[in-house]
Amino acid sequence: MSDTSPQRSRLRFPSFSVQVILGLALGLLLGWVALQMGPVADGSANWLTTTLDTIGSSFVTLLKAIVPPLVFLAIVASIANLRHVTNAARLAGQTLLWFAITAAIAVAVGIGLGLLFQPGASSTLDPAAGSEPGRTGSWIDFLNGLIPGNFLGLGASTQLAEDGTASTSISFNVLQIVVVALVVGIAALRSGKAAEPFLAFNRSALAVVQKVLWWVIRLAPLGTLGLIGKAVATYGWDLLSPLATFAIAIYVGLAIVLFVVYPVILKAHGLRIRSFFRGAWPAIQLAFVSRSSIGTLPVTQRVTERNLGVPSSYASFAVPLGATTKMDGCASIYPAISAIFVAQIFGVDLSLTDYLLIAFVSVVGSAATAGLTGAVVMLTLTLSTLGLPLAGVGLLLAIDPILDMGRTAVNVAGQALVPTVVAKREGLLDVARYESSSAADLFSDDAAVPSDGAAASDEGVAADEHAADEADDRQPVSVA
Template sequence: MTDTSTKPARRLRFPSFTVQVLLGLGLGILLGWVALQMGPAADGEANWLTTTLDTIGSSFVTLLKAIVPPLVFLAIVASIANLRNVTNAARLAWQTILWFAITAAISVSVGIGLGLLLKPGSSASLDPAQGEAPPGSGSWLDFLNGLIPGNALGLGASTQLQDDGSAETSISFNVLQIVVVALVVGIAALKTGRSAEPFLAFNRSALAVVQKVLWWIIRLAPLGTLGLIGKAVATYGWDLLEPLSTYALAIYLGLAIVLFVVYPVILRTNGLRVLSYFRGAWPAIQLAFVSRSSIGTLPVTQRVVERNLGVPSGYASFAVPLAATTKMDGCASIYPAISAIFVAQIFGIDLSLGDYLLIAFVSVVGSAATAGLTGAVVMLTLTLSTLGLPLAGVGLLLAIDPILDMGRTAVNVAGQALVPTVVAKREGILDLERYASASAEDLFSDEPEIDAAAVDAAADGGSRDGVREPVTVG
């Protein structure tokens, strides 16, 4: 008798997600170098390869940013609803803000120390007359203005006049305002009681759908990395680094010290393995480096904090969006500290001990003051104006800002993942088993289906380490 059975077809195995991202990074650098060698097109515009890389990278970041408003709103409303199961919610919020300040203070101290040690302005071959003040600057009133939503969705629109006389209108969103709106809606739903249960059930369902869409977008990260790093290599002003080499070195040295020395010390002090943290947070850190956008990386940051590092989703959905708008150790601490010292040295202005203390103060609280705005330049102008330094010094630094922004954003996001993890560990709610086994592949692990009976049981009681278990959604 002839055996007619056939062996099942062997499925094609793709490389792991980490390997895919590394391949995208390497190929992007190669293509970016090729585009750089090609030079500009005949009409002086970017060549076709640079344009293609730019389109791929910017499209990926646009997709990530598009998912931010619904993700932040739905996740925060769900987390507020879960506060009825958490006995120390106020303490969690206070600890989060406190650790924001602690890490910012340490980071700005590193920046000031390097600025005094390396004296980047003294060795720069730049003429102060070449400086030009930016069109806008940061203000201490920006925090209050940023807190008040212009509409229920936290959306805004701006119109710019183009060279051909036409007007182009763009829609933007303010994450801080979305956080405020979501907090108000979530608290109102809690106060409403049973009548709000259908709304909360819809919110949970909608969050699950948004998280599924996010899962699809994150899968495109290797392709997005290729485009983003390729565009960076092809267009950023590497040739402009020479006159600002000591300044750029000071910035990146400060970023490296915070990322690879300060953060590991904080982790070890709180009984957490350093390697596990970097293994779990690395997908968000590397995406932040190539995308230069904390807000664009926010969905990935929140996912790694929950899935990889073991922070409960009820807490992470509050802490991570707040951190993405107010927690910026790279842009708001190291960068303005070194840059302010650089500008003072370029213009021959001596800074006193009081000025250095003022730099530290502005860096610790200034990121909140500029939360309604975007960009490290805004934070720098706030620092310079507070110290009374010439804003024209900003113009001397803009040429290489994109190169610096890559490292700054990576450290921003690393800190935004670090603080919720540390606070969760200190409060006894961190999933230590998940943290210890953190891996980039955990981003794509399937969550178990939500059992309605289990949700009801969790809402009725049950506690561990003094904290009632939050209902995990998604």
């Protein structure tokens, strides 16, 4: 008897990268509409701006919520895997070395562009309009950032509103979580067989966390819509005119590092430039719209492992470390050009020693401010080291959100680049996966493509590499 039941049609969604691009385009449109609507009668944001803000901030909050367990569990698992890796110390040393090398190149680019563009000399801003920021950076912050305040690296702060109500917010310090995870992982290794049940639980918990992460990343197109829409609706581009030369210098520097320096490094190591950007682009794109390296951390680690072919046992250590200390945009290019800008605004002549100090602070200073991440904190550290007025920071705050988008994108690109380069130098990179990477690989089954040079080290921890992403999660949606 023939089957006469009607055929079920299948609704096929566009690829993930196309979804993100569509979200970006729609966000730009809705942001422009919200900007034209303007604020309501009492001066507060209109309903569309508020909606876009809620969508975007909710997505970033979800990503940040997954960061503490992801970083802790992944680093403990990676330490456990180091039992099978004979060059663990060399990997760590190479990672820190390339963090410093790329930072030094980035700050050299920033100093060069600052001298070329002379951003302070062409600005119409009044130095008296500056004000000191609420947060500053100091070298003692490095020690404070290393010493965990509690087991989870969590902190709480209470703010008193004008109406007398108090609100408490919880935050986390990723650097402290890295330190705690390293100590726990090493202790588990030293405990031998007694720690096997703990490591087995850690692997299972990591698989669960990564599954939740998979669901959150699926919301990236919607998050992109809200984030870019809110940025357009809130800031527009009118604020750029008094600081146009400064903003152009920053973005030229970011473009040179992202599209010239990084490709040269990739080419020097025999890696295809197009493959890197194709694989890392989901993280770079999300970093641009979210303006948060920590919020983008789960995606950065995922693309580094899945798309770029870096073994999970190494990437789970290098990427979180890079998210706290590797900031070529915020800690190298931006403070270099900004310091020159502030010096010119206040009529201070910088000597060769001052430029060397800028380079020194940019290379090692990001570690010193890891407990207080942010370009403003890094800038205050640079200015205070040079003896320049901190009031100059207040002159730049108006356009900081616009600049922060490009800075964060470069930060994240560097955080994916260094582990890729080090893995290639050490013979650990899965070159076949690297060359065939795409945004779609974010949701592929890792078990299908073992990491080159890391099969032995990752054996027994396949669950750590997202093997739980079953095929049914990727099936088209059926509709009647």
